[in-house]
Amino acid sequence: MKNKWxxxxxxxxxxLECGGASLMLQEFLRDRVPTGKLGDGMSVCFMCKDALAxxxxxxxxxxxxxxxxxxxxxxxxxxxxPDGYQVxxxxxxxxxxxxxxxxxA
Numbered sequence: 001m002k003n004k005w006x007x008x009x010x011x012x013x014x015x016l017e018c019g020g021a022s023l024m025l026q027e028f029l030r031d032r033v034p035t036g037k038l039g040d041g042m043s044v045c046f047m048c049k050d051a052l053a054x055x056x057x058x059x060x061x062x063x064x065x066x067x068x069x070x071x072x073x074x075x076x077x078x079x080x081x082p083d084g085y086q087v088x089x090x091x092x093x094x095x096x097x098x099x100x101x102x103x104x105a
Contacts, residue, residue, distance in 0.1 A: 012026065012027050012029075013027070024045045028041060038084060039080075039081070039085040040084060042086065043086035044087055044088070045089075045090060046087075048089050050091050051074070051075040052068055052077070052101060055067075055077040055101065058077075066079065067101055068100070068101035069099065069100045070093055070096065070099040071098070072097075073093065074090040074091060074092055074093060075090065075091050075092075075093045075095070075101070076088060077089050
């Protein structure tokens, strides 16, 4: 377990790592358990070398992708697949927390 978020002594989020593979798991907050359609509240998160490069590539293809921001020391960007699942890409950064990516002029 490389990192974790603990609330009231319970692990609510964790970053598991084994060799070159990483997996993040997060539990639903009780007031946010989805009751809607397939994919609601479900996400798959990929740790990568450069989430900004993925953002630029996906955006250039005309696919709707969320503007990257910094959270937990990571650039975070993502999109929704056709079933509503969230596909998220993250990469380490030393940029300040809550920074947002700005397209170069």
